[in-house]
Amino acid sequence: DVKVTQSSRYLVKRTGEKVFLECVQDMDHENMFWYRQDPGLGLRLIYFSYDVKMKEKGDIPEGYSVSREKKERFSLILESASTNQTSMYLCASSPSPGQVRYQPQHFGDGTRLSIL
């Protein structure tokens, strides 16, 4: 079974802090994703990565950056946290079509981040 592990279930930080959210997958997937989920807005893609050191902006990248130094790990960074970044953050991974066709994205359990 694919396992996507997010380092924290709950996190409380202060405005202006630099915040790191970590995600690790154990299935050698090439693609990894960071989403945020807000009531009434659904899941929105922040950034994704299709290979080590490769990244692409999603729909709402402002205020965020990412790092993928190893294939299994994808980090989301809030450079200077603000209250409007309070949200549920979800990480996902999937194989590329070249690895395995027609595979769904697999999600972690999420990190509920509160910025005070």
Added chain:
Amino acid sequence: KQEVTQIPAALSVPEGENLVLNCSFTDSAIYNLQWFRQDPGKGLTSLLLIQSSQREQTSGRLNASLDKSSGRSTLYIAASQPGDSATYLCAVRATGTASKLTFGTGTRLQVTL
């Protein structure tokens, strides 16, 4: 820009009923469509994935259909159980988008005893 809509936003049914959840999308140029389940405070669990060339997929009591030309998908749940209570999300992957998904806002289902 792809938009995905799910109706209704919430649904309550008695145990044993068959039910249908709806998903519509604005751009029919999709690669596949997925249905997910999300329990409160948890991540998403993939239920069914339908390729653009397929009409339906089945898994146990779940059946998902896809009508790409009309931009619609339905998730049919047979003989609903209280354990089916969760939020159900559909997501589409457009062609040529490197596995990016666009999600609907979900239907919150409650199955009562």
